[in-house]
Amino acid sequence: MFDKFVSVRIVKANDLDLNLFQFDYDLTFSIFFMNADKTIYGRYGTRSSVEDAERHMSKEGLAQAMQSALMLHENYPGNRGVLAGKQPIVSEYKEPNDYPSLRGRYKSTLDYAGEVTKSCLHCHQIQDAARQIVREQRKPIPEAQMYPYPLPQAIGFSLDPQTRSKIKSVADGTAADLGGLTPGDEVITLGGQVILSIADAQWVLHHAKAAQNLPVVVRRDGELVSLNVKLVEGWRRQNDISWRVSSWGMRRIGTGGLLFEPLTSEQRRNAGVDPDGLALRVKHVGQYGAHAAAKRAGFKAGDIVTSYDGQMSDWTPSQLLGYIGQETITGQKVAVRINRDGQILKLTLPIQK
Amino acid sequence: MKYLFTVTLLCIVLGTLPLRAQAQSERDKAVRLDKQKLSEDDFWIYDNFEGAREEAIRSKKPLLIVFR
Numbered sequence: 001m002f003d004k005f006v007s008v009r010i011v012k013a014n015d016l017d018l019n020l021f022q023f024d025y026d027l028t029f030s031i032f033f034m035n036a037d038k039t040i041y042g043r044y045g046t047r048s049s050v051e052d053a054e055r056h057m058s059k060e061g062l063a064q065a066m067q068s069a070l071m072l073h074e075n076y077p078g079n080r081g082v083l084a085g086k087q088p089i090v091s092e093y094k095e096p097n098d099y100p101s102l103r104g105r106y107k108s109t110l111d112y113a114g115e116v117t118k119s120c121l122h123c124h125q126i127q128d129a130a131r132q133i134v135r136e137q138r139k140p141i142p143e144a145q146m147y148p149y150p151l152p153q154a155i156g157f158s159l160d161p162q163t164r165s166k167i168k169s170v171a172d173g174t175a176a177d178l179g180g181l182t183p184g185d186e187v188i189t190l191g192g193q194v195i196l197s198i199a200d201a202q203w204v205l206h207h208a209k210a211a212q213n214l215p216v217v218v219r220r221d222g223e224l225v226s227l228n229v230k231l232v233e234g235w236r237r238q239n240d241i242s243w244r245v246s247s248w249g250m251r252r253i254g255t256g257g258l259l260f261e262p263l264t265s266e267q268r269r270n271a272g273v274d275p276d277g278l279a280l281r282v283k284h285v286g287q288y289g290a291h292a293a294a295k296r297a298g299f300k301a302g303d304i305v306t307s308y309d310g311q312m313s314d315w316t317p318s319q320l321l322g323y324i325g326q327e328t329i330t331g332q333k334v335a336v337r338i339n340r341d342g343q344i345l346k347l348t349l350p351i352q353k
Numbered sequence: 354m355k356y357l358f359t360v361t362l363l364c365i366v367l368g369t370l371p372l373r374a375q376a377q378s379e380r381d382k383a384v385r386l387d388k389q390k391l392s393e394d395d396f397w398i399y400d401n402f403e404g405a406r407e408e409a410i411r412s413k414k415p416l417l418i419v420f421r
Contacts, residue, residue, distance in 0.1 A: 002396065002417070003396075004414060004415075005414055005415055005416065005417035006398070006405050006408045006409040006412060006414045006415070006416050006417070007396060007397050007398065007405075007416075007417045007418075007419070008397070008398040008399075008400075008401065008402060008404075008405035008416065008417070008418050008419070009391055009397055009398070009399055009400065009419045009421060010400055010402060010418060010419065010420050010421075011384070011387075011388075011399075011400050011421065012400065017402075021418075021420075023420070027420070028421070029419070029420070029421050030419075030420040030421075031417060031418065031419050031420070032416070032417075032418040032420075033415060033416070033417060033418075034415065034416040034418060035409075035415060035416070036406050036409035036410045036415075036416065038406075041415065045420075066417070069415060069417075070415065073414075073415040110384075112384075112385060112388065115377065115381060116381045116384045116385060117377065117380045117381055117384055118377070120384075123420065
């Protein structure tokens with residue numbers, strides 16, 4: 001099927017056209033299906049963990065997405081209206097080098113004769129640069145920027161990666177469940193957009209509002225069924241951002257280089273910490289530079305954080321990173337309460353650049 | 354004491370430099386090899402979006418653009 005496409009591999013973001021190529025910049029693999037006039041048919045490629053980069057992808061799923069892209073191409077430009085929602089949005093920065101923190105650091109071409117990897121601007125740096133602007137303005141990072149490209153799991157359903165867009169599971173009591181989505185349904189459109197893959201669903205969710213009704217059309221038992229999923233304030237926070245390369249920067253900023261893991265109920269009981277409160281165990285303490293701020297503040301691997309800046313909610317590591325991005329400002333000092341082998345200690349972390 | 358700290362730090366930094374340089378060099382080598390392989394491949398267009406677009410216009414085929 002590849003012979004039905006003109007295939008191009010892009011290896012750098014140095015001169016990336018940000019008014020055309022808008023996708024999840026934390027990904028290490030991403031595909032666009034596009035007309036030669038730059039109209040986007042769809043996207044493919046996603047990720048949700050550091051360890052398993054391919055969990056949500058498969059050859060079969062890609063083949064089905066490609067088949068759908070070919071159908072859209074066949075019917076183009078008659079279907080241009082249907083594709084409107086898939087098109088990029090005007091970006092304030094035309095290319096990565098326009099961002100203040102990246103300006104002048106990279107040439108538009110790679111230095112293949114020299115240190116080629118060092119001459120490459122990585123996609124995730126675009127995300128870092130965008131966040132840096134907001135942090136320097138001492139403003140909260142907007143919800144969509146803090147929790148970008150949510151997986152459908154954020155609203156309660158997952159898609160089968162072996163297929164184009166078949167629903168694999170729906171979690172009880174979630175927006176998807178209340179909206180009537182059912183395992184086995186094939187998502188035809190989401191938010192009015194034709195869905196070729198999980199990445200297309202993420203594009204829709206990325207641009208969805210903080211609270212809105214999201215129309216969904218599914219194929220169920222051969223029939224098209226129209227449904228509505230109600231997104232309520234805070235829905236994006238269900239999206240795990242801890243795996244993201246761009247979260248590395250948030251870790252430096254707000255935890256001084258600490259890497260956390262949540263505690264199970266049993267571990268909480270054994271450690272004598274609140275079963276329903278904050279309980280994040282320090283898995284790793286950064287050792288160098290700004291990533292050693294927590295080490296300098298006295299943190300050790302194994303410490304259990306039970307309060308951060310006075311907050312004691314039962315957060316995941318992802319939700320803590322979200323709090324840092326949205327509720328702290330550079331230069332602030334944050335009080336952290338920890339449990340170390342049963343002993344309660346109070347330490348202070350600096351909120352860094 | 355300060356002298357001892359400086360010497361220790363220097364030893365650590367200098368000791369890891371060859372390892373870091375080797376990893377860097379291996380990554381560079383892999384990128385160059387990848388470029389060579391794809392440039393010799395009739396199927397893939399390497400890092401040339403405008404060239405691919407021209408080919409798509411000529412052939413009337415859709416584009417498949419891979420970021421990797």
